[in-house]
Every structure is written in C-alpha cells, then in structure tokens.
Amino acid sequence: MALPTLDDLLKIPTQDEVLDQEVFPELRTRGARVTDWIVGGVYRTMAYVVALLRLDVRKSIAAFAAAGFEDYVFGLAAAPAGIDVTAWAALVAKQRYGVDRIAATYTNRTIRLTNSTGTPYGPVSAGGIILQFTATGNRYILDGTVTIPASSFVDATFRSEFVVDSAAGRTYNDSASATIVLVTANYPGVTATNPAPTYSSVSQAGAGTGTVTPSGSPSGNHSVAVRIDASGQVTAATWSTSLDGAAWVSQGAAGSVTNLGGFGINITLANGASGNPSFIAGTYYYFSTPGSDVTQVGRDQETPTELGARVRGLWPSLAFVKDSAGNWIWTSPTVNAYETLAKSASDQVKIAFAKTDATVNNKVKIYIAAQGDLVPSGVLSTVSAFFNSRSMLTDLPEVLSPTKRTITLAAVTVTVKQGQLATAQGALQTALKNYLGGVDPKVVLGINGRVDRAYILSLIRNTTGVVKVSDVTLTINGVAADLQLPVTAGAFELAVWTQAVASDFTWVTEA
C-alpha cells in the first residue's frame, strides 16, 4: 500500500466523505448483513459514530502533520482546510530554537500624587490606589508601596490595569499631562498628574564614572546619543553626538555643547567622584526630549508570525551560543539577525530596523522602538550593552532611537448606521491605533514605513456599521496621499498617532 502523501495527511474530509469512502466500503468488504439503513437504525448510527471518531483522528493527523512545518506553525502560510496550528508556535520556538515567546507586558508610568491636606497618607501598599485617565478610560494601579506626604507630593510607579492586548482594545498609549481621576475614594485632597519632564533620564552603556547632563529648553521630539571616542577626564576626553539617529558629529574635547542641532539642547559632561579617566572610549549615553512619564512601554504578546521571524533570524547564532568561559561566541549576524537580537535583548523592543551605515563599512545602525512609542533610554543602553557584550570583532553595531513622527488624519467624514455609532467608533479607534502603532499583523508599519492611505480607508470602510467614507478628502498630515517616512530626509522616523476618532473625525448617522 502506498504511503499517504503530505496532501493526503493534511486533507480533512467531511463526515459524509468518511462514510462513503471508508466506512461503508469496509462494511461491504466485511459482508455486513444489515439492510435497514433508515435513520435511527443501529448499524447506521454506529457507522456515523465510527465516521465521527475517524474524522477526529484525521483532524489530529492533519494538525500533527501541519505542526511539522514552521510556515504553518508561525502563521507565515495558511495551512489547508482551515487547520490552525499557530498555537504550537511557542512550543516549537522553545524546542527547536531555545527561544521563549515574549509575553504581553504592562505599561508602567510615573504618576505624581499631590496631597493638599495636612494629613499624610500611608504607607499605601501596591494595589491600594487605582487611577483612571479620563480621555481614554484606561486605569492604572499602584505598583509599589508609597507614602503620600502632607502638603507635598510624591512620584509613584503605577502599572496598567491589564497587560497590553491590542486586539481587545487594551492599549495604554496615554499622553503626558493628561486628566487623571482617582477611582479609589480613600484619599481626599490627593490629585494625580503625569507631567513629562523636559528630558528623559540619561542611560549609560559601557564603563566610566563620568556623567552627561542635558539642559536648556529644547523644541520638538528628539533623541540624542553621546559616544566617548577617546578616554579621559572632561576637556581631555573626546566625544561625539548623534541627533535623531543621524551621523555622528564630533564635539572634540569640549566640556559642554549648547544648542545642539539648533534645537536648544545643551549637554554638559562632568567627571565622576572617583576614577580617572571618568570617560571611557566606547561608552554610550542616551537621552531623549521631551522625557516621558512612561518607564516601561507595555506590549502585546508576541504573535506567532513575529516569533517565527525572530527565531528564524537566529540561524546565524542559534540559541545565543556562549563558550566554556561564558562569553558570547563572536558573530557577524545578518540584518535579520540583528533585528532578532535587538528584540531578544529587551521585551520592550517591538520594532527593530537594522541598516548598514552608508559611509563606514563595518557599522550597523540598529533603530529600535516600543509598541506605538519610543523605548525609554534605559532600554537603549540595555540593548546597546547586549550587542557590545557579544564581541562582534568585525561589526560595529550602534543602537539608536528613531524620531517620532506624529500622524494626523483629517478631512474624513464617516457615515454609520444609526445605533452602531459607538461600536463603530470603538472598533475604528482600535484598528487605526493598531495599524499606526505598528502592530497590525496584516500591514506592518515599521520605522521609515509608508503610511498607506488606501489601507486606512479600507480600515474605516470595513468597520462594522460603516456604510460610507469620504475617500477623496481624507488627508494624512495635510496631504490626500500616502505618507512615506521619513519626512525629514535621512532621518529614521516612527509613526505615532494619538487622535480620537470620535472627536477628530466627522460622523454622520443614517437610519
């Protein structure tokens, strides 16, 4: 008997096909003497039960066969007959590549609790305070013990109520300086705010006790990297800066620089309290402006497709091999592998974009971003340190942050069935946030991606309840056409969208 082909194994017949092609012929072969095949007959009923059991076995065979092919497991190709084996993705990634699936995480924020009364509160345990951002309805929960002093304030870490789940509409990209109310009513006189500092904290990747301090009154969204080129104390050490991921600009041995890039950013270097030299060549310092109240950008659970792309990128350095002394074995990964490594270095890295430098042969620029936002500067240094520790003798990887490019959709009128307005607005808000936040699995919008006007229109038009959309007038950042990032030539830009469709779009209802 010929062995079944892969097509045979992957085919799931109907129950009637099993009856006609397998059960009844077998009964004939065995000479069954039954002639009553009217519904309710014993043999007929048993034949259906056998066919049902056989069908379950065929489903299991098909699922097991499909699970042997990673394209099916990671959702990179659709398995036949609607077989969905993507639930195997985490197991396959772990067993074959030694890689764990990245779980969904919370968004953490620093919230300022101001007490206008003369009575302190606390210590308040984790979970003791629940806040709500009124614009989005998102709720956050106190994530540690805190005491709110009398007639003063304290900065406390709050985490989102749930982990991020974009498909379920659970995103926590709330803006800074938002309106926040306390859900827990136990603290009269206490108000909550989330001001964004002028600068993020400065994160350091590498050795050295020297410090880098930003100051001034900058304009716009910018990320800055400082690289120490030659070791020394202040005014002896030479250093360079990279603004918004652009080329490095030498600052010589200056002790400070003012008005960097014409954006009002000042940087001052200071020696450490101990150690000489304070600044060590190869050390990187990262910060961005404006700073953010977000200390951890939450993310979705890694999709099977994302996991598949990440583990396959590991082929050049499978399972992060180390030598007997615990050191990384040196490698020169592919561009895909760089992106994989960046995403593996920190769970907060949702988007990675690697590009070889145009002028320096061995330099690889790796731009990373979180889900719908930039990564905190601490993540930049973590990822940078991860690459630095891998002893890439022939490559010089640099980890950088892209620049935010705010996306504004305008001049759009949506006609919706009466009674479905709220549902449509909620669904569209989620769909657009997913796409413009780079987590729409159908059309992934990455760094320097193209904001696809036609796709946006299709998202609007396909929202349940929507019967018409003004497809001619919709503009993206003022123009009725696709928006190709970067807008600023040579930059690396990440789309950021914070509009509310309910108020920013024009809605018309019809019966």
Next chain:
Amino acid sequence: MAIDYGTDIAALDDLPDPEVLVSGERNAAYAQGRRLLTPTGALEAIGDAAPYDSIDLREQLGARMSEQDLLDLQAQVHQVLSQDERVIRVEAQLTDTGRALQVEARHEGTAGPFDLVISIDSVTTTLLKAS
C-alpha cells in the same frame, strides 16, 4: 408493493453480545422502541442530519405527572412513532404504573401490521412484545 422492513441489530438501549440480528416486523418494532429511548437531537449531534423525531422516556421517570401531563406525553409518543417512513398509522397508549412507563402501540405499516409493547423503568428497558 409491500416494502421489506429490513434487517438490523436487535438493540434498544444497548448492543447485544454476541450480535443478534432481527428482521421484518420485529425489526420495525425495535426501530420504534429506539425512538422512545433516544434523546431529541442525539443523532444530529453525531452528524446524522436526516430528520428524526425521538424522545427519551427515561427522562420522564420519577416525574410527578398529572393526568393531563400523561396525556400530553402520550401525544408526544404518538407523534414520534408516526414519523417512521414504514408506518402508515399508529395507535399508542402510555401507562404510568408508578415504577415504570409502559407503551403499547399498534402499527399499520407499509409491509403489514406490527405491535410494540415496551416497559421502561429506572433500571431496564424491556421489550414485552414485538411482532
């Protein structure tokens, strides 16, 4: 032309071991008996989508039934027994003995008359007459 009632396994609520076949009027009576022991929709649940009216009288055991309830149930039994394509006409009577439900049904079938008397208690189902 009379239609043969066919041959099937002689089974009501369990399979005989060893297998016993039954034919003719007795097979038709067994088939009618199974209609009274099969929960509604049970065959559809295993994929047999052909129309099949049935009732599981065991579910009625122990229920407190008024005279009207009993008449209603008898009407259901009559309805169920009328659905077999081999049955032209049927007269069914349902009796509640307190410990068992007993159905006596006289059929005029496409291949001649046949009778069914079945008694259902909490432990067993007994075919008292199938001819």
